[in-house]
Amino acid sequence: MGEGHISVLAREVCAALEGTLPEVGETPRGIYVDATCGAGGHIELVLKRFAPQRVIAFDRDQTALDRARVRLASAQTPILFVHAPFSALASTLDEQGVKADGILADIGVSSMQLDQGERGFSFRTDAPLDMRMDQSAPMTAAQLLEELDAPALIRILREYGEEPDAPRIARAILEAKPKTTGALAQVVSDAMSHRQRRKLGLRIHPATRTFQALRIHLNDELGELDQLLADGPKALAIGGRLEIITFHSLEDRRVKRAFRTLSSPPYTLPGLPIVESERQAPFKIPKPFSKGVTADAEETQNNPRARSARLRVLERVE
Numbered sequence: 001m002g003e004g005h006i007s008v009l010a011r012e013v014c015a016a017l018e019g020t021l022p023e024v025g026e027t028p029r030g031i032y033v034d035a036t037c038g039a040g041g042h043i044e045l046v047l048k049r050f051a052p053q054r055v056i057a058f059d060r061d062q063t064a065l066d067r068a069r070v071r072l073a074s075a076q077t078p079i080l081f082v083h084a085p086f087s088a089l090a091s092t093l094d095e096q097g098v099k100a101d102g103i104l105a106d107i108g109v110s111s112m113q114l115d116q117g118e119r120g121f122s123f124r125t126d127a128p129l130d131m132r133m134d135q136s137a138p139m140t141a142a143q144l145l146e147e148l149d150a151p152a153l154i155r156i157l158r159e160y161g162e163e164p165d166a167p168r169i170a171r172a173i174l175e176a177k178p179k180t181t182g183a184l185a186q187v188v189s190d191a192m193s194h195r196q197r198r199k200l201g202l203r204i205h206p207a208t209r210t211f212q213a214l215r216i217h218l219n220d221e222l223g224e225l226d227q228l229l230a231d232g233p234k235a236l237a238i239g240g241r242l243e244i245i246t247f248h249s250l251e252d253r254r255v256k257r258a259f260r261t262l263s264s265p266p267y268t269l270p271g272l273p274i275v276e277s278e279r280q281a282p283f284k285i286p287k288p289f290s291k292g293v294t295a296d297a298e299e300t301q302n303n304p305r306a307r308s309a310r311l312r313v314l315e316r317v318e
């Protein structure tokens with residue numbers, strides 16, 4: 001990721017931390033948590049600007065953490081690297097006896113994971129069909145396809161890939177049981193209806209949605225996000241901010257809904273006396289981030305991955 005992965009929405013991520021962490025040169029204070037360390041791109045940028053007392057960095061991918069450790073070796077701030085999914089964030093912070101002043105989750109797959117053909121995330125290289133973000137996880141995508149029946153695979157392709165041709169693609173996959181990324185891409189390509197192919201055009205490979213769906217299911221990406229949405233806000237110190245960057249609407253919808261609910265005043269029955277302090281929501285969405293923030297034209301030109309990125313921010317007020 002030092003090589004190849006460009007950190008998205010870097011300026012906006014730092015802007016959201018203003019006031020929550022001291023600037024470089026001031027006395028270090030506060031805890032910064034990176035829930036998706038990757039090779040440490042965002043951490044490096046944050047440490048150029050701010051002086052937290054400590055950083056806690058999670059990733060379920062050991063290769064990414066190893067790279068981050070090397071990249072951040074000269075950082076003055078102590079960094080605790082945690083090889084765990086971010087669903088372990090609350091328990092880890094509890095063990096450490098700290099609350100977070102800033103939490104960033106830049107979720108999904110990294111360019112490094114996509115570019116390492118042998119990780120099996122991409123159809124650009126033919127490689128074993130792996131797709132595990134955590135290489136120590138017990139099941140690969142090829143093994144998953146051995147276990148699934150047609151209704152389950154159709155549901156996965158529909159829910160996580162929004163694939164209109166889910167039934168015919170699922171049947172073809174289960175018949176062929178592909179073991180490599182290339183074989184899977186070919187099976188999907190052959191099974192897709194002419195109508196859907198025409199709709200995708202030349203820009204999008206027919207297997208894109210299937211790969212996304214299998215990856216999301218295998219790595220329980222939405223379950224992980226739901227856990228972060230449940231635990232992250234409670235793990236914040238007062239005034240602390242939770243920043244989440246998503247890359248597709250399935251994820252963004254969840255973040256938007258959760259942040260709206262958390263920042264809405266509790267419902268009170270009509271006619272009952274209203275105690276103002278009880279009506280205040282314990283979280284707010286800071287003004288400049290009310291609709292979420294997307295990358296500007298310059299960033300999307302330099303980094304096509306940023307095109308679909310959206311940053312949402314939640315602040316703990318009490």
Ligand SMILES: C[S@@+](CC[C@H](N)C(=O)[O-])C[C@H]1O[C@@H](n2cnc3c(N)ncnc32)[C@H](O)[C@@H]1O
Nearest residue numbers: 007036038041042059060061085086106110224
């Ligand atoms: C987009 S990259 C992060 C890049 C990083 N922000 C940077 O600027 O270098 C996403 C990273 O999150 C990790 N990841 C995804 N889901 C995770 C989860 N539930 N728990 C921990 N890490 C996760 C992936 O392994 C990947 O390394």
